[in-house]
Amino acid sequence: MKTVKIIGRVLLILVKVLAVFFLAILLYFFIPPFYNRYVVYPELEHERTALWKKYKKPELLIPQTDFKGVLHSHTYRSHDSRGILAEILPAAKKAKLDFIFLADHRMSDLDTFPRGIHGIFNDIVIESGTESPGPSMMVTPLRNVVLDWKSDRSQLIHDVVKKGGMVFYLHSEDGHDWANPDYQGLEIYNIHSDLIDEKNPVKFLINGMINSGIHRHWSYRELFDEQTKIISLWDSLNNHRKIVGMAAVDAHNNQSLRAKYLKNGKVEWVGPNAKTISINEPGWKEKLLLGKPDVAGWAFKMELDTYFHSFNFANTHIFSDTLSSRSLKNDLVKGHAYISFESLAEAKGFQFVSTDSSGKINAIIGDSIQSKNVLKLKAISPFAVKFELYKNGKLIDSKEDSYDYEFQTKNKKGNYRIVARLKFRRKQLPWIYTNPIYVY
Numbered sequence: 001m002k003t004v005k006i007i008g009r010v011l012l013i014l015v016k017v018l019a020v021f022f023l024a025i026l027l028y029f030f031i032p033p034f035y036n037r038y039v040v041y042p043e044l045e046h047e048r049t050a051l052w053k054k055y056k057k058p059e060l061l062i063p064q065t066d067f068k069g070v071l072h073s074h075t076y077r078s079h080d081s082r083g084i085l086a087e088i089l090p091a092a093k094k095a096k097l098d099f100i101f102l103a104d105h106r107m108s109d110l111d112t113f114p115r116g117i118h119g120i121f122n123d124i125v126i127e128s129g130t131e132s133p134g135p136s137m138m139v140t141p142l143r144n145v146v147l148d149w150k151s152d153r154s155q156l157i158h159d160v161v162k163k164g165g166m167v168f169y170l171h172s173e174d175g176h177d178w179a180n181p182d183y184q185g186l187e188i189y190n191i192h193s194d195l196i197d198e199k200n201p202v203k204f205l206i207n208g209m210i211n212s213g214i215h216r217h218w219s220y221r222e223l224f225d226e227q228t229k230i231i232s233l234w235d236s237l238n239n240h241r242k243i244v245g246m247a248a249v250d251a252h253n254n255q256s257l258r259a260k261y262l263k264n265g266k267v268e269w270v271g272p273n274a275k276t277i278s279i280n281e282p283g284w285k286e287k288l289l290l291g292k293p294d295v296a297g298w299a300f301k302m303e304l305d306t307y308f309h310s311f312n313f314a315n316t317h318i319f320s321d322t323l324s325s326r327s328l329k330n331d332l333v334k335g336h337a338y339i340s341f342e343s344l345a346e347a348k349g350f351q352f353v354s355t356d357s358s359g360k361i362n363a364i365i366g367d368s369i370q371s372k373n374v375l376k377l378k379a380i381s382p383f384a385v386k387f388e389l390y391k392n393g394k395l396i397d398s399k400e401d402s403y404d405y406e407f408q409t410k411n412k413k414g415n416y417r418i419v420a421r422l423k424f425r426r427k428q429l430p431w432i433y434t435n436p437i438y439v440y
């Protein structure tokens, strides 16, 4: 009798310990998302509204137009995305994009260009390209050609670039042939690269699910970390030759649970990475969950990475004369570009230039200019920011809470670039990274 009592007591203690343990786990994962939902995100939203009211249209210093777009996006032409134009276009319009450079995974070793979606749709330029196998590159030939992914890689890069195309290294955290003489640039930011460095992806996921409504842009930003390693790699590469920095969305719109009716009346359930989970006859759960199909046929969807939230997250702005693939590519490879994080604030109007002794502008970002011709570097912003000036990768000057910035170079040679930071909840968040002006 005594033994039974003891066992009973031990069991009870065990149950209590387990209950406390599970409660602790529950609190650990669920308190922060709800704290975000009811305290942090409303506060951030309030600050963003106040910031946006302080917009000042910057004076136009340069004749080129600032075109905003995204690079490295995926569509149904990739094995791990189902995205179609009818989904991509409204998201791109809402994010106020002027262009999208796609980088779909290759379908076979022989890759025929142009491939997939390419053209001008509702004033948005969409250019096709491939994310290569192996050390990943975005290859945009801009001509009719068949590329063989089994051929020698450096020869392929050389040919694409020589014949007017574009090659950018993707996923800069991975190994690449950095000394290759032909590639034109790299990703200085990629949403995916930033996501994989999360120490606690489960927490990120739960927060994203709980804050998937009006606060999704803030929950999305939880993955953001300054890519200091990649930025310093970029700076070191620029000491040898011009390597253009761009931002990548790597949008797949595929971290979701979705369902659609097929032509034969069955229902296909699609999970993360656009993989089919099951195809079955509609049963009680389909009757309960599925509604009217959307433009892409999805009758049920629970999504994390929508096209809009990716398109509105990490952008590349290109200063160019014409909105066409060719013109945008030409200016991008010249480095006439900066990157921005637009869910914080719209960056159009931001400019960074050099001026001569009479105050005349003689170079924009990406340009090279002789040191004797430069008197000042000048930047202006549509919002008050903290300007940080980096020379050959080292912070040499800064100015807080200002719409404009000036720096006398005093004939000092070097690569000068700007980081502009916006203040949110007392933190200075990086908002813009420009390509350098090369003073030689």
Ligand SMILES: [Zn+2]
Pocket (backbone or CB within 6 Å): 072, 074, 103, 131, 250
């Ligand atoms: Zn990709």
